[in-house]
Amino acid sequence: MRWSKLFIPTLREDPADAEVASHRLMVRGGYIRQLGAGIYNYLFLAQRSINKIVAIVRQEMDAIGAQEMLLPALNPAEVWRESGRWDVMGANMFRLKDRWDRELCLGMTHEEVMTSIARGELRSYKQLPQIWYQIQTKFRDEPRPKSGLMRVRQFIMKDSYTFDMDAAGLDAAYDLHYKAYCRIFDRCGLEYAAVEAHSGSMGGSQSHEFMVRSDAGEDFVAVAPKSGYQANLEKAESNPVPPASADPAGDLEPEEFHTPGRKTIAEVAAFTGLPETSQIKSLVMVGAKPVLCLLRGDHQLSETKLAGLLGVNEVRAAHPEEIRDWFAAGAGSLGPVGVKNMRVIADNALRGRINMICGANKDDYHLRNVTPGEDFQAEFHDLRQAASGDTHAETGEPLEVFKAVEIGHIFKLGYKYSESMGLRVLNEDGKEITPIMGSYGIGIERILSVAVELYHDKDGIVLPAAIAPFDVVITPVNNADAAQRDAAAKLHDECLALGLDALLDDRDERPGVKFKDADLIGLPYRITVGKKLVDGKVELVTRRGKTSVDAPVAEAAAMVHRMVRGS
RNA sequence: CGGGGCGUGGCUCAGCCUGGUAGAGCGCCUGGUUCGGGACCAGGAGGCCGGAGGUUCGAAUCCUCUCGCCCCGACCA
Numbered sequence: 001m002r003w004s005k006l007f008i009p010t011l012r013e014d015p016a017d018a019e020v021a022s023h024r025l026m027v028r029g030g031y032i033r034q035l036g037a038g039i040y041n042y043l044f045l046a047q048r049s050i051n052k053i054v055a056i057v058r059q060e061m062d063a064i065g066a067q068e069m070l071l072p073a074l075n076p077a078e079v080w081r082e083s084g085r086w087d088v089m090g091a092n093m094f095r096l097k098d099r100w101d102r103e104l105c106l107g108m109t110h111e112e113v114m115t116s117i118a119r120g121e122l123r124s125y126k127q128l129p130q131i132w133y134q135i136q137t138k139f140r141d142e143p144r145p146k147s148g149l150m151r152v153r154q155f156i157m158k159d160s161y162t163f164d165m166d167a168a169g170l171d172a173a174y175d176l177h178y179k180a181y182c183r184i185f186d187r188c189g190l191e192y193a194a195v196e197a198h199s200g201s202m203g204g205s206q207s208h209e210f211m212v213r214s215d216a217g218e219d220f221v222a223v224a225p226k227s228g229y230q231a232n233l234e235k236a237e238s239n240p241v242p243p244a245s246a247d248p249a250g251d252l253e254p255e256e257f258h259t260p261g262r263k264t265i266a267e268v269a270a271f272t273g274l275p276e277t278s279q280i281k282s283l284v285m286v287g288a289k290p291v292l293c294l295l296r297g298d299h300q301l302s303e304t305k306l307a308g309l310l311g312v313n314e315v316r317a318a319h320p321e322e323i324r325d326w327f328a329a330g331a332g333s334l335g336p337v338g339v340k341n342m343r344v345i346a347d348n349a350l351r352g353r354i355n356m357i358c359g360a361n362k363d364d365y366h367l368r369n370v371t372p373g374e375d376f377q378a379e380f381h382d383l384r385q386a387a388s389g390d391t392h393a394e395t396g397e398p399l400e401v402f403k404a405v406e407i408g409h410i411f412k413l414g415y416k417y418s419e420s421m422g423l424r425v426l427n428e429d430g431k432e433i434t435p436i437m438g439s440y441g442i443g444i445e446r447i448l449s450v451a452v453e454l455y456h457d458k459d460g461i462v463l464p465a466a467i468a469p470f471d472v473v474i475t476p477v478n479n480a481d482a483a484q485r486d487a488a489a490k491l492h493d494e495c496l497a498l499g500l501d502a503l504l505d506d507r508d509e510r511p512g513v514k515f516k517d518a519d520l521i522g523l524p525y526r527i528t529v530g531k532k533l534v535d536g537k538v539e540l541v542t543r544r545g546k547t548s549v550d551a552p553v554a555e556a557a558a559m560v561h562r563m564v565r566g567s
Numbered sequence: 568c569g570g571g572g573c574g575u576g577g578c579u580c581a582g583c584c585u586g587g588u589a590g591a592g593c594g595c596c597u598g599g600u601u602c603g604g605g606a607c608c609a610g611g612a613g614g615c616c617g618g619a620g621g622u623u624c625g626a627a628u629c630c631u632c633u634c635g636c637c638c639c640g641a642c643c644a
Contacts, residue, residue, distance in 0.1 A: 478603085
């Protein structure tokens with residue numbers, strides 16, 4: 001295609017409201033424009049990239065026998081009420097009413113709709129298993145859209161759903177997806193990790209997230225490379241660093257002491273001269289009922305683990321008035337000793353510790369010499385959020401924690417939707433059974449965004465060839481030179497004939513402008529037609545690394561072709 | 568939902584504190600010269616200063632309200 005005829009609105013300067021690299025560069029490079037908070041126009045270049053990503057996804061999904069459908073984004077409230085998620089989704093769901101005042105929503109995902117199709121049509125075990133998928137726009141009213149296309153309110157998702165007769169069938173479907181996802185992300189040129197994830201409100205058993213390491217991400221991943229351990233931080237299990245100082249020896253009795261104005265762990269540590277690891281952190285959390293959570297002073301509570309333990313979707317911190325009500329003391333002076341009115345759950349890191357410090361449930365007082373299991377009783381569980389510096393639970397290998405972007409997620413759903421929505425089929429014996437389901441998502445724009453995050457330099461984007469909007473740009477240095485112009489046009493035609501997506505920069509611009517723009521939009525290869533043309537040579541520039549080789553005009557197209565196919 | 572910041576030609580921003588006829592650079596249009604890393608000269612177009620109300624002889628500037636956007640946190644299949 002000829003650049004002079006295209007709409008590629010590149011910007012000389014960074015847009016004022018873009019922070020992360022992918023956002024900044026995709027706006028500057030003329031890929032996207034913002035329409036509203038978390039709502040973007042995908043212009044020509046972005047759409048071409050997205051089309052390539054979608055094509056890869058579609059090929060790999062089709063290859064595992066998945067069948068593509070297209071479901072409505074506009075959903076009646078009823079199906080969401082049946083699964084119970086009309087209420088669960090809360091403010092994150094876009095809701096609207098039609099002219100008759102009937103309630104509708106914009107789909108955030110499509111378990112309900114897919115299940116509604118299945119229950120109407122699937123009757124017999126002979127029809128199972130099924131893998132259904134779609135590539136469709138999802139809507140989520142995010143509380144805080146951010147970082148360009150990373151977190152938006154409208155986005156394209158590939159979502160698939162599997163229906164199987166039994167757990168073994170689901171395992172197979174899950175495995176097919178796992179492998180397909182690896183092929184998809186490999187082909188897109190990404191570096192990623194498949195990590196163990198919690199299944200959240202989806203109500204599933206097993207789940208993996210596909211994560212790309214990036215500071216632009218919002219999730220944290222813990223890995224122990226040698227041990228092969230990779231997990232979302234929310235779920236990661238590990239051994240903490242040992243306490244900073246040994247517990248006082250002896251079978252000591254709890255003893256109250258005055259701590260005027262000392263409320264936080266840090267303040268009490270400074271006051272007592274003992275490290276944070278010598279304290280018991282007491283947090284009042286509310287799930288269905290209030291619970292007192294105990295952690296080592298320097299540890300953080302994993303709300304995900306607590307919610308899982310309590311069997312609820314989410315937990316919240318108790319309000320100050322509630323704490324006052326239940327403990328007759330403020331949040332800075334709480335402790336487990338003498339607590340009878342609620343469940344007390346202690347993190348495993350407190351097991352075996354003795355003579356620690358905690359709040360006295362009396363404002364401005366703490367207790368020393370408190371020994372878990374002796375001075376108070378508690379259930380011990382893993383409540384703690386893993387942290388950098390922890391070691392792998394079995395091998396002792398240090399854990400590394402880093403930020404990551406989630407680009408895919410696969411779930412074993414179980415029976416949640418098939419059960420609640422009444423999907424039943426007859427088995428070989430003529431008995432009704434409930435099929436078991438899985439659900440599997442890929443964020444299409446996130447693949448593009450994260451590729452830009454992963455691959456860019458000071459001059460712009462450096463996309464992998466598989467998802468770049470064009471394979472190659474042909475740049476005549478001086479378009480007024482008829483020989484250069486004609487040679488460039490011929491090279492363009494040759495590239496097209498070889499099946500390459502080629503872009504001819506036939507704009508009447510100075511060379512600097514053309515080079516800068518080519519670097520910015522990030523196509524993998526450039527053929528520069530310039531002064532060496534008189535010797536029958538052109539330059540073949542690889543965007544990644546900015547390396548350049550001279551090539552005979554007659555061979556340049558074929559060389560690019562080989563490099564694109566080989567990459 | 569808490570905290571912070573910003574809305575002025577297409578873009579990046581100055582002007583606001585201390586009210587007095589709206590600016591710069593880039594981009595855009597015309598003509599000319601140029602042509603290997605965001606050229607130069609000459610001429611030109613383009614802005615109810617996010618919106619509403621108020622104060623004032625007079626408001627981009629001061630006050631009130633409102634809308635929008637960005638960032639941090641909370642939140643988040």
